[in-house]
Amino acid sequence: MQFVKEFRNPHLAEALLAQISQVAERIGRTRSSPVTVMEVCGGHTHTIFRYGLDRRLPANIEFAHGPGCPVCVLPKGRIEDAIGIAHRPDVIFATFGDAMRVPGGSGSLLQARAAGADVRMVYSPLDALALARANPERQVVFFALGFETTAPSTALTVLRANAEKISNFTILCQHITIIPTLRALLEQPDFNVDGFIGPGHVSMVIGTQPYAFIAQDFKRPLVVAGFEPLDILQSLLMVLNQIEAGQACVENQYARVVAAQGNPAAMAAIDRVYEVRQACEWRGLGQITGSGLQLRPEWSQFDAEKRFAMQPHHLADLEQCRCGDVLTGRIKPPQCQAFGRGCSPDHPSGALMVSSEGACAAYYEYHGVGEAA
Amino acid sequence: MPGTLTGIGANGRITLAHGGGGSAMRALIEEVFLAAFAQDPLAPQEDQARLDLAALAQQGNRLAFTTDAFVVEPLEFPGGNIGTLAVCGTVNDLAVGGACPVALSAAFVLAEGLELAVLRRVVEAMAQSAAQAGVSIVTGDTKVVPRHACDGLFVTTSGVGVIRPEHNISIAAGQPGDVVLVNGSLGDHGAAILCARGDLALQTHLQSDCAPLNGLVDALLCAVPDVRCMRDATRGGVAGVLTELAEASNVLVTVNEAALPVHPEVEGVCEILGLDPLFLANEGKLVAVVPASHAARALAALQGHPLGRNAAIIGTLQASAAGQGAVHIVNEFGGARVLTMPSGEQLPRIC
Numbered sequence: 001m002q003f004v005k006e007f008r009n010p011h012l013a014e015a016l017l018a019q020i021s022q023v024a025e026r027i028g029r030t031r032s033s034p035v036t037v038m039e040v041c042g043g044h045t046h047t048i049f050r051y052g053l054d055r056r057l058p059a060n061i062e063f064a065h066g067p068g069c070p071v072c073v074l075p076k077g078r079i080e081d082a083i084g085i086a087h088r089p090d091v092i093f094a095t096f097g098d099a100m101r102v103p104g105g106s107g108s109l110l111q112a113r114a115a116g117a118d119v120r121m122v123y124s125p126l127d128a129l130a131l132a133r134a135n136p137e138r139q140v141v142f143f144a145l146g147f148e149t150t151a152p153s154t155a156l157t158v159l160r161a162n163a164e165k166i167s168n169f170t171i172l173c174q175h176i177t178i179i180p181t182l183r184a185l186l187e188q189p190d191f192n193v194d195g196f197i198g199p200g201h202v203s204m205v206i207g208t209q210p211y212a213f214i215a216q217d218f219k220r221p222l223v224v225a226g227f228e229p230l231d232i233l234q235s236l237l238m239v240l241n242q243i244e245a246g247q248a249c250v251e252n253q254y255a256r257v258v259a260a261q262g263n264p265a266a267m268a269a270i271d272r273v274y275e276v277r278q279a280c281e282w283r284g285l286g287q288i289t290g291s292g293l294q295l296r297p298e299w300s301q302f303d304a305e306k307r308f309a310m311q312p313h314h315l316a317d318l319e320q321c322r323c324g325d326v327l328t329g330r331i332k333p334p335q336c337q338a339f340g341r342g343c344s345p346d347h348p349s350g351a352l353m354v355s356s357e358g359a360c361a362a363y364y365e366y367h368g369v370g371e372a373a
Numbered sequence: 374m375p376g377t378l379t380g381i382g383a384n385g386r387i388t389l390a391h392g393g394g395g396s397a398m399r400a401l402i403e404e405v406f407l408a409a410f411a412q413d414p415l416a417p418q419e420d421q422a423r424l425d426l427a428a429l430a431q432q433g434n435r436l437a438f439t440t441d442a443f444v445v446e447p448l449e450f451p452g453g454n455i456g457t458l459a460v461c462g463t464v465n466d467l468a469v470g471g472a473c474p475v476a477l478s479a480a481f482v483l484a485e486g487l488e489l490a491v492l493r494r495v496v497e498a499m500a501q502s503a504a505q506a507g508v509s510i511v512t513g514d515t516k517v518v519p520r521h522a523c524d525g526l527f528v529t530t531s532g533v534g535v536i537r538p539e540h541n542i543s544i545a546a547g548q549p550g551d552v553v554l555v556n557g558s559l560g561d562h563g564a565a566i567l568c569a570r571g572d573l574a575l576q577t578h579l580q581s582d583c584a585p586l587n588g589l590v591d592a593l594l595c596a597v598p599d600v601r602c603m604r605d606a607t608r609g610g611v612a613g614v615l616t617e618l619a620e621a622s623n624v625l626v627t628v629n630e631a632a633l634p635v636h637p638e639v640e641g642v643c644e645i646l647g648l649d650p651l652f653l654a655n656e657g658k659l660v661a662v663v664p665a666s667h668a669a670r671a672l673a674a675l676q677g678h679p680l681g682r683n684a685a686i687i688g689t690l691q692a693s694a695a696g697q698g699a700v701h702i703v704n705e706f707g708g709a710r711v712l713t714m715p716s717g718e719q720l721p722r723i724c
Binding site for chain 1: 572573640644647704705706707708709710711713715716717720
């Protein structure tokens with residue numbers, strides 16, 4: 001078992017698609033509006049477009065593409081913060097590769113590097129710590145991005161830096177959490193989503209319990225899903241089965257990776273190192289209370305914002321970009337005025353065009369520009 | 374004589390003196406470059422190579438001329454080094470135009486501090502690859518720049534070759550109905566380099582596919598003289614070639630994803646990093662377009678050569694729908710996606 005090919009079996013996919021069609025047909029008998037299912041995670045968005053799953057669905061079933069791409073929702077101001085630090089002559093700025101192209105107000109980290117900033121691409125926070133060990137005369141700053149998927153590895157790196165008494169290592173913390181954002185979406189009065197395909201890797205850390213309110217308070221089903229095409233199709237079928245039966249509960253399709261209680265060691269690392277950041281901005285969505293993480297005061301010596309006495313930048317999203325409407329399922333990407341007209345993967349003006357996991361970039365890449373929704 | 378260096382030392386490093394025009398430079402040229410490349414190292418050294426026109430004219434009716442600059446990190450990697458790349462790259466650029474490669478030039482920019490042992494291995498690899506391809510390195514140049522002005526070593530090679538009258542290969546010559554072939558697994562070089570950089574901590578057995586393709590091209594052109602288009606799929610990968618083909622020939626290229634030959638280890642590296650083997654660089658792979666009626670013969674010719682054992686038919690050309698060339702990838706799910714080129718290199722995903 002390789003855990004990849006098996007979950008891309010086209011014959012099994014056809015069987016699932018046939019079942020999806022049957023349920024959709026039965027649901028269609030009693031409701032005229034289409035059923036909208038939001039895949040929360042950018043990885044799911046990528047799979048859906050990569051395999052053309054959206055084009056295989058019955059007419060009354062639609063995907064809405066959620067806010068779970070941490071690179072897409074990086075606010076412009078935060079990129080400016082990063083560029084400001086990276087340009088300090090004493091700094092080596094370490095970042096994951098796909099954050100390098102994200103445009104801020106004055107350009108990207110890739111452009112900052114061309115202008116002389118020492119920006120290095122790393123594959124893990126431990127690589128950044130190794131840079132700090134190897135360059136004791138420089139300040140090494142790690143751009144700590146991502147949801148609970150990556151937050152534990154940053155936390156453990158901070159703990160290791162502390163244990164090794166490494167004094168030239170800090171993080172620019174932009175870790176975010178998905179639950180407050182899902183709640184904020186659900187509280188919008190015109191939020192037109194009937195059920196969720198829940199994030200797989202975040203759930204591997206936090207487990208399935210944190211989603212309970214979605215079923216209990218908002219009466220929407222959520223199925224935690226894996227990232228291969230069969231995972232997505234099976235999860236969609238599970239959501240539709242619940243909708244047909246008038247149920248709303250949290251189910252776990254990705255049981256080969258996700259345990260109901262999550263990963264207690266990873267959660268303990270998160271709790272030990274971070275606290276909730278009250279004001280946290282998401283590109284395309286604005287401020288969402290309590291949706292960010294910051295270092296606890298006892299780890300402030302590892303906080304780049306404190307070490308460099310930084311004044312955070314705040315830059316508004318472009319008005320013509322309707323990322324928020326795409327993220328909430330109100331429109332499809334090509335219905336945005338900016339899509340393909342000033343906003344493209346090479347020159348993203350909106351959040352969702354930034355990473356290949358963003359809904360607009362996925363549309364652009366896999367459907368082409370001229371296509372209507 | 375190898376191993377008994379007098380002028381430059383066996384285990385030393387390049388210094389600025391090696392580019393200074395004096396005896397150190399002369400020793401470097403004679404003991405490293407001429408020793409490896411010259412047919413007759415004792416023949417008088419002129420400022421230019423001289424090629425006999427009559428001999429070239431017997432081989433064909435057009436001269437092909439190409440140049441390429443080579444930079445790679447690390448300089449040495451499983452399956453080759455920058456020297457292998459520099460010779461194979463230029464030989465392949467000639468070969469895919471239907472040209473029989475004749476002679477190469479090689480210009481080196483060396484960084485102060487470069488280990489002579491590394492330079493020797495690079496030069497030996499160049500001589501080996503040139504011998505394998507049946508070409509001579511007939512002229513060259515060396516400059517030394519201060520440490521940090523260059524990352525170890527840069528090489529530029531240029532090459533000339535002769536094209537026979539019957540071959541008219543062009544990226545713009547694809548026609549609806551034609552068939553697209555590749556000569557083997559995609560992305561081996563790109564994935565091997567990523568792993569050789571060492572910062573992924575992935576243990577693989579991946580090797581660069583770096584190889585001179587002129588022998589393989591000969592075999593293909595003998596079997597199918599009217600190959601319409603041919604490109605080596607280096608930077609930008611097979612995706613880059615197909616995109617250019619679609620635009621230049623104004624056709625719809627439909628690729629059958631299930632037919633793409635990809636080494637399982639390359640697939641694994643791509644899974645982990647969120648990369649697509651279609652976009653990874655190759656250094657010993659070509660894309661060929663032939664009329665459908667010759668597809669089987671072309672495939673057999675490729676598979677009959679050691680560098681084409683895993684050759685495959687990967688797609689077809691159709692008339693473009695809106696008068697605009699495009700590449701569609703059809704997967705086993707019956708879904709199709711449009712292939713678009715990223716603005717730069719693919720960057721690994723965060724999670």
